Amino acid sequence: MSPRPIELRSDNSAGVAPEILAALATANEGSALAYGGDDLTAQLRDIVREVFEHPDADVFPVVSGTAANSLALSALCPPWGSVLCHETAHIFANEGGATSLFSGGAVMHGLPGEHYRLSPAAVQQAFDRTNWGDPHHSQPSVVSVTCPTDFGTVYTTAEVAALAALARTRGLRMHLDGARVANAIVALQCSPAGLTSAAGVDVFSLGATKNGALSTDAIVCFDPAVADQLVYRLKRSGHVASKMRFQSAQLVAYLTDGLWLRLATRANDAMAALADGLRALDVTFLAEPQANMLFARVGEPAAVALADAGLLFYGMGNGVIRFVTSFQTTEADVAEVLTRARSILAP
Amino acid sequence: MSPRPIELRSDNSAGVAPEILAALATANEGSALAYGGDDLTAQLRDIVREVFEHPDADVFPVVSGTAANSLALSALCPPWGSVLCHETAHIFANEGGATSLFSGGAVMHGLPGEHYRLSPAAVQQAFDRTNWGDPHHSQPSVVSVTCPTDFGTVYTTAEVAALAALARTRGLRMHLDGARVANAIVALQCSPAGLTSAAGVDVFSLGATKNGALSTDAIVCFDPAVADQLVYRLKRSGHVASKMRFQSAQLVAYLTDGLWLRLATRANDAMAALADGLRALDVTFLAEPQANMLFARVGEPAAVALADAGLLFYGMGNGVIRFVTSFQTTEADVAEVLTRARSILAP
Amino acid sequence: MSPRPIELRSDNSAGVAPEILAALATANEGSALAYGGDDLTAQLRDIVREVFEHPDADVFPVVSGTAANSLALSALCPPWGSVLCHETAHIFANEGGATSLFSGGAVMHGLPGEHYRLSPAAVQQAFDRTNWGDPHHSQPSVVSVTCPTDFGTVYTTAEVAALAALARTRGLRMHLDGARVANAIVALQCSPAGLTSAAGVDVFSLGATKNGALSTDAIVCFDPAVADQLVYRLKRSGHVASKMRFQSAQLVAYLTDGLWLRLATRANDAMAALADGLRALDVTFLAEPQANMLFARVGEPAAVALADAGLLFYGMGNGVIRFVTSFQTTEADVAEVLTRARSILAP
């Protein structure tokens, strides 16, 4: 009999939080205006303004993080612009050119940086190498940070603020890919505004799908001029759901009474326990896991054995494997993972 | 006390069918591979092949009808091509240039036609006026029909087949905007294949949202080369939901055991009853309502009075109002609408 | 022996004016900075400001009228916008979707209008039918007039100014396709500014190729913010010639001492003589020829006979033929055309 599989491939493999499903059922009573003219969408806007502490904040539900990132960036970056980001950023490496499509040909500029984080020095160097105003060269127009990064590290609020301030020195806008932003906020123990509006972020992707929503993320925008564009950009890219109230209902529930942060806390706590346990087995990591992702160097034979033992994860090549926890990962899951890992890594 | 509002604005204002909500709850058990690598998505593909009777059919869930139409068309039409459609077609008049965006600048060519339907004569005339091969002129590349039309009329399967055959004479592809395709199939009492694969349609938009799904429509594609493109086109436009199984689960439930046709039958039957009742009041219509939409000439004063009486509908200007029924419209709703209408239109 | 062919197909079939060729030879002395950093390009800017009486005018040489129109429009119209123009406008009917390409999917909206001219009433009607601010619908963003039109009629300066004023009422920009603008200015006996900057035009295409230049037209722009965009839009579309001085030299010669107007006068005068002669033969025209184009109803048999008689022209179908004169059309040419026409039309 094969062992019970334990899900650590991705928080995208997790399901929908019961609170979110309940909100959908509630929203299903009665009828409502389509295309966001409903009460729940209005309520969502109010909550976003409150939670992210910005009177002009606007919010646009979308079906994916790629949509959130690329549409937001297309409203921040002219066709002849470039987006500066870390060379491991999802927008650079994993979105199939979405931002180039939506922006009319803008380019992504991947920069190196320790701990998978963009550094002010790298941005400054990119600035220094730019022929500003020379149309032979794409003009840096946006700085984008991913927090947590795709490798599970987290920028401090001060680091984000410093990058935003640096961006401003040359007139660039600041974008944050927050596919897992709840996990970052929990990790940093900061306020939601602290990592976003107060840090100088203009627009960010508010991930919810990976943290318990049903295919619903959102763009949150602190600049009304950008929001005005997004109204059109979303519609003409097919990203306005006619029954928007079902997206809004989820996001309202998600942001109300801290549900999103409680869900993220579960994922982060599970990861912390998993990391502690692996460290005790002398496993080393590509980076210190600060949120809910961990990249462990176990070697290929152990990777195979762990998979055979029923652990579900992604291999990154060269004996490195990726574990991702979610709001559904239980303490029992972690304990069982560590038991199986121990038998393989420290028999 | 104001009268109970009765929803006739749009089938987009309706909610989610209980069977669909139940399918979501079921799909929420366990975890699954993201991005369509799950069992439910595989199952969906099988069902689509069976229901639409085509061994190579493929299916791509998306969040909106605009996404379904514009992405499908971008895979059928080169950047220098044009899409021939009726001048009232949603793709021409209501999608904010989505197809132009996704295709890299293709143009929509709206043609006149009685009963809001594209005629072979209009298409032939467009062909005759084309300078084929002359790059000064966008080259007709796709014929697109909307069935039911945005004005509630329906093409017969023979009419669709005739247009598809005509399209083939000049190498054009055939697209069907099926935002309400279930209502058409019910109205025509044809098989699902009869209006699509067997009629020579290459790709169609399978609407589900207006008929009881939760922000889930789909592209159904009978040409593997087009499907190969769509894999990329959907991802890079942000239209691949990571938790795709929740879309697939809905569509599986929708297409299984004829649920979609039962839901559409309710809407169509409600509309038939409503139309009969209005006719008895000597109300005339822009077109004979063949599915679940009706455009009634009532005059502006009556339109105001009907709204005051609690009927929810859209005014089209010049005293014409639009009624749309959905799977949630009950016999009691129709009876009540007619009672109120009678008191205003035939007091 | 076949008769001497006489060129009336298009002013594009004409050659290069000797004054322009001489300017090229002069510009070929010495070397110069590339990409517009040369003295001749600076001189061109000064001349444009003087001739079109606008202190902020800027000028961008390009290789074709399609480039001039579509790049200018892409800087005036957002991706979700539409350009209102006459349904016979070159930008709508003959540029293969160029503006849609460069603007990221904007749409052209062709409107009817007598004498091939856009009327304020048609524009107002388009405004009235627009759902302003509704992203389902492309938002009218530019009014574009072609002067002379593609059918040889000319707007008065007051008509252009009225359209520009109407455009302003809804925040639209005003564009003029001036592929043959010199012919219009000569026909109107107005100042160059009178038809452009003083009439409220924001950007226009300054055609020169059809009137004696060597594949050189230009965008003239009265709005520095638009010019800032064009710097990038031209470069990234490959429309910045490295040896720009050879384009600038032509345009400097063209605009200096009225050469452009003298060349256009020749074409217009030739057309006036031709039209008089044809009228004397009872030939009727699609429209009164006001510049250098004429569409004559001669019937198909006469069209064939005229072609056999060595006249080079385009058939438009239904027995209508197009004659275009150029700066190279001589009085002798016109006399000979009329002689041959007389023998066929009034034997």
Place this chain on the structure above:
Amino acid sequence: MSPRPIELRSDNSAGVAPEILAALATANEGSALAYGGDDLTAQLRDIVREVFEHPDADVFPVVSGTAANSLALSALCPPWGSVLCHETAHIFANEGGATSLFSGGAVMHGLPGEHYRLSPAAVQQAFDRTNWGDPHHSQPSVVSVTCPTDFGTVYTTAEVAALAALARTRGLRMHLDGARVANAIVALQCSPAGLTSAAGVDVFSLGATKNGALSTDAIVCFDPAVADQLVYRLKRSGHVASKMRFQSAQLVAYLTDGLWLRLATRANDAMAALADGLRALDVTFLAEPQANMLFARVGEPAAVALADAGLLFYGMGNGVIRFVTSFQTTEADVAEVLTRARSILAP
């Protein structure tokens, strides 16, 4: 009195070869069909087929190298594709995102490589890192080499052929940016076909402007299916000159009786003499100058002194300066440059 300036900034600063100007004057006799329907354009096609030894070759004159590259690449690379090139390639670093614009969002992937040349190893590594068929990732679709490179080095014909063969192993197309291809052919002493059609190149940019033409380069295409696309892509990007015969006349003269190679020989010989002279002064170079470009390490003080001495060149920073010779650079120029350089570098 300041010293006579000597032009070494760029071959773009040079003028038009007298033979080319003469060809323009000849082409100016008579009238001709517009848009490439003329005899000279037909003649050009024949010459291209002969010179590049390919029966299906087609040729499209354009106004700039950026146009030639980006339009060609847009016909070779799908919107979701990527172009592999050296990280110093003009298409990657100096065209302002032109290919992304024309392709609908394709991305350029700059790879490292010694001597500014793309190596098979770098391409193979890029292949190995690609998730083929995964739409999260842009799919490598074209390999593009620049020959000579932007740093004056040259690929051998065997190196180009090896890269083309490698590209074919994964179905990629092969593109060559030949902005200075005549200089490469002269340097390699190969046949024109040897570096292009016979080496497995599908499409290349035939630079002529830098080597004596008047703002005229061309796309040469060995694949009829690609040529079919280019007909539309050029027109709708405004890159079809109505008076195309004046571009074709230049290119006919250029390719006839080896004029292009004689002009390039002058530039290369001048560079060889210049390099020899500088080497004798112990100046070192970033790379061995194999064509008509040289990057010399002279230090900032000497760079300033050389500029003060009347030499026109570009500073690259860090005391490196770029010299470019052209067909107009004379032996006397080189001697004079070396005399001045000697007085500064070896006083």
